[in-house]
Ligand code: SF4
């Protein structure tokens with residue numbers, strides 16, 4: 001190569017390995033254990049929901065970008081796949097396919113692309129899609145098929161059909177039954193850990209979610225700040241209530257293992273686009289989401305609450321970013 | 336294993352690429368012609384003292400530093416001044432150079448000692464400062480700040496520590512590493528002179544742990560010198576930044592906008608310590624330096640002792656010429672060096688290395704939307720929010736970017752290196768800094 005063709009640009013002249021693609025596909029890999037657990041416990045229905053959700057998300061992103069926005073489609077970056085899987089994870093495995101399409105359209109078209117695409121969206125697209133479906137089709141969105149008993153080595157109580165563990169408990173408490181009674185009919189802690197519980201596709205197996213979360217941490221795709229503050233806050237608050245009135249409230253571990261808490265903590269609250277930019281901000285964000293979740297669970301109308309909690313915290317991220325700036329080196333205090 | 340010291344905020348670990356670490360320093364043959372810029376340092380350019388046709392000896396003063404912040408320039412060879420010309424140097428702008436054609440016989444200036452000197456001589460602090468200034472010594476790590484300025488501790492301040500920057504945190508470069516292995520005694524003698532001058536009792540030599548042989552070697556030698564301690568540091572870029580190094584060694588933060596002396600430190604590069612030795616005991620001005628010539632497709636990555644003014648081309652020739660695959664030539668390291676447009680640009684006092692970068696790494700990737708991943712913030716050693724500084728600069732909100740600390744940026748490039756969306760964060764931050772500088776100078780005028 002001759003001298004005239006030398007490339008001139010400013011430093012730095014080398015670039016690290018991270019790219020949007022490497023991050024997004026890393027998240028996809030981290031979600032595979034949960035997907036496999038779900039397929040194991042719910043059978044082909046679970047896979048079907050996730051696959052359709054991914055296909056819809058990718059196709060809508062491609063079509064909208066190409067024909068409506070007339071820009072180069074960005075589906076290759078993997079973010080639509082992540083949104084698709086996350087949306088699928090938040091749906092019951094029995095949801096009709098056309099509803100999945102509606103959810104994906106809302107997630108990709110409204111929550112992501114109408115704000116300017118990846119990086120500009122204030123709210124987690126998958127959660128917006130999920131909440132939209134929940135509000136529009138409350139019945140379909142809350143009928144949970146029971147896990148396939150034959151596939152599992154764990155005990156599955158008969159009463160499980162049609163409700164999530166937290167739904168069961170909420171109902172029982174409303175009727176005035178003591179927790180100990182209700183828990184006899186609800187799945188055990190162990191069931192929740194492995195995944196033999198009713199719920200949306202992605203939240204069934206706590207263990208699989210933890211494995212995926214550890215992978216994200218190990219690959220440095222996420223930092224510990226949001227998951228730990230989120231889970232910690234839930235543990236502390238539910239623990240306080242449980243200690244005061246154990247006959248009315250379930251123990252903190254049960255909270256952590258059910259209702260998508262781990263899915264939220266590792267995969268949804270940590271969505272980089274919609275979470276804060278400094279470590280302190282992340283701690284605040286995680287703690288806030290945890291607090292709102294537990295308030296909804298204990299006092300609100302919904303038995304779960306993770307989605308709403310994260311969306312509410314998404315909304316105040318710009319404020320968090322202003323309030324919690326990173327600590328500067330050698331900062332001179334004015335005054 | 337004990338935990339190695341490092342600085343506390345941010346930092347990255349790029350591939351080290353120290354290909355030339357085991358190549359001993361070779362004396363580079365004298366070039367036919369040298370091109371010596373009159374401005375190789377931070378501060379005012381030196382004033383030319385010679386005219387076309389004049390014969391000069393090796394080591395002769397040919398341009399004089401004007402004012403306190405400037406540096407003398409000496410002829411690096413014996414020969415005849417061919418012309419005073421302009422040449423595009425590594426800054427990309429034409430700069431004034433003194434062009435000297437070499438004579439066959441090398442004649443050194445009379446007072447320069449070229450054999451082993453008597454190193455028992457004592458100097459007063461004034462003599463030392465004077466000699467450092469006369470010898471035209473500047474920071475040899477790349478910043479090229481005139482060294483005599485740093486040796487003058489301002490009224491009311493004391494230099495509690497002399498800190499020797501031997502970190503060489505830039506990937507690929509090995510010139511300081513080789514110098515420590517081959518000139519350890521000279522470096523330590525230079526350090527003792529500086530300690531006496533500064534009236535400092537304690538010297539810390541900071542070396543990254545990827546140079547274990549240099550650490551051991553200097554540790555052994557330093558036993559004969561009181562108050563000199565070699566400290567092994569974790570490999571973490573940009574540890575060679577003055578403020579980062581001080582933080583790593585003594586856990587003190589130099590306040591924003593202030594100099595190291597604010598926390599009782601004077602920081603000098605290890606190459607500068609060697610130059611001080613040569614200036615004091617051998618009367619030798621700064622006319623040569625060690626330059627690493629390296630790159631992934633370079634056949635024989637090497638370290639050369641090169642006379643200032645030698646065309647960079649000839650260094651590349653000496654390692655086998657420009658490989659086909661190379662698309663970028665950098666003066667300095669990959670993180671902070673400058674891309675060269677003109678390979679006949681000369682080696683200057685600040686040239687620590689010449690790096691040849693292959694095509695696949697040389698061009699930038701297409702930038703995408705910021706995905707707000709906060710990685711740039713996490714790696715910034717100054718605790719800044721690079722994504723925000725870029726954004727404010729794009730929106731021409733320069734005063735806000737000043738409040739967000741844009742002037743604290745040390746241009747280490749960690750943010751751009753890390754950004755998964757390939758954003759050219761540092762490019763925009765540089766634009767922002769220069770705008771803020773303009774605003775500041777207007778403010779002063781008012
Ligand atoms: S170049 Fe400036 S903003 Fe970027 S990481 Fe380095 S100090 Fe921070």
Ligand code: SF4
Pocket residue numbers: 704705706707708709710711712721722753754755756757758760
């Ligand atoms: S590293 Fe790049 S993508 Fe991430 S926040 Fe900074 S500018 Fe945005």
